[in-house]
Amino acid sequence: MSITTTATRYREIATEFASVLASPSTEREREQRRIAVMCLPFFVLGTFAAFVPLVVMARMSVSADPFENAGYSLEAWRTLATDSTYLTVAWNTLWFAALTTIVSVALGVAISHALEKYSLPFENVLVAVLSFPIALPGIVVAFLIVTLLGRQGLVTNLAAVFTGQSAIDLATATTVTGLFIGYVYSLVPRSTMVLRGTYAEINTDAEEAARALGAGSIETFCHVTLPQIRPGVVAAIILTFRSALAIFGTVLVLGGLTVATVRINYEISVGFDSQLAGAIGVVYFLFILTFTFASLRFVETSVVEL
């Protein structure tokens, strides 16, 4: 088939589609129109929040000029590939996000289990408190950690009183430990939100059947409950891991570890190296995209929506 014929064919399809959208005559065509209208916001979002920035960042990363997209140079990519600083940043970003994700999802499972299985006193208050960190900016989370675990922090000073050690020695807010707590504090509500939805779908009869067959609480959880919430756990891991990768304010204030977001900030605002920032941004973006699509294979979309 020649290019002209193909183009003509596509033009015909487009014309037919436009005609269907303009004046649908069957229920199927009306449904197609509704779908097209509802997809429009996603199309706009995908274009201006993903495709365009990605293209601009990619162009920026190969620009010969740091202040405008002019000329072509692979210097930023060469630096990214050969300078061990960036490998360390990538490694820090990944292991720290993975560790905090595992802990946050584990806590999310425990919290969801407690909320869905038992009638807890003041449940609404608990849920409100648990969801609270979602609304907090990372910088505020960091400040909370400082007020608890900093040199003048409540926990630090209590620990100092009980151990007789100096509060300065015991302060952990700006260490990896403080950062870890800050991350988990921000991430637990996200994992819990996803897991609570999954818990609501659990077949409780199956759990009771297991108990009647002699399984204790832990065995029932491992053999019956966990397989049922597996799609939710995978979804929570995906969502939490992506959120962990994106944390910026908390790690900027607390320090303790240099991760990708902080390094991008450094390259732009301190090093004025927009090419390198663009290259890191492209790698970061593509990694998240690949991770998300790869993970989706493990999630039944009918059970959990990401």
Next chain:
Amino acid sequence: MAEVCLEGLTKRFDTELAVDGIDLAIRDGEVLGVVGPSGCGKTTTLRTLAGFETPTEGRVLIDDEDVTHVPPERRNVGLVFQSYALFDNMTVLENVAFGPKMQGIGKTERRDRARELLSMLDIDALADRAPETLSGGQQQRVGLARALAIEPDVLLLDEPMTGLDASLKERLRTELSGLLEELEVTALYVTHDQEEAMVMCDRIAVLNDGSLEQVGRPTEIYERPANRFVADFVGTSNVLPATVENGRLDLGFATFESNGFSETTDGTAVVRPDDLTLGAGPIEAIVRDRFYLGNGVRIRAELPDGESVIVGLDRTAREVTVGDPISLDLEVDRIHVLE
């Protein structure tokens, strides 16, 4: 096998009284049916026996051992659910072998036991299938095999036939009845289907509003209901005001020899539709409604005093149509008078 005893069992959910001081015993190897309208407390009774509910008052005894506060996993009670409740992440064989696995039985032995049960229930060909690929009847068989695999002291069946189609229900009912008899397992069978209870159970307990109305063999429950609720709930009945005086039973529209009924001026006669027969009897009536049921015919006949009675007729009985005047005879020996 075991004997079960519920002593003064009361279960309250906040302010709602679900079970109200039930005393009930299930004999060794007996199948006891529990019937009653929705919300009468039958499932709560079963769940309390299984250990999933702790009674507010009263005790649960299995073989004279007080298990009121023993958790479900240590009661050795098999549970069959209306919803089947199979483990979707396991094959049929793994489902059935799960209980023995929890009991610490070795892999070979538990698999052999599972296969034996699957074979007994004629579903051995399904051993490697996933539960979601099975029909409702097959899933219920797997659920039963799974419950039996732990060799339970007591088997609890919570409306196991609900949701199955009529023909499958009838077939499964016969099979299950034979199996329970063969295994001589002590069982509590909860159902809202009275016919199912009649077929499956050695005795039936009728619950209403959390209270026990009557316990007895199916014939006793049907033919000698303890009160008006049981008469109304179990089967169809004509409940008529009755007086027994001077050895005669007066139903208002006709009088009969009393046949040993206790004297009463404010009694209630329970007359089953089959106790009334079409023929040259003393009761004159007019057919007001006629319902063809396939295996028989039901008519509603209006009596001279304006009362109506339901009459059950054989489908081979002579054709009657709405508006026909008919004569009815009553088998006085079979009616029951509540004082």
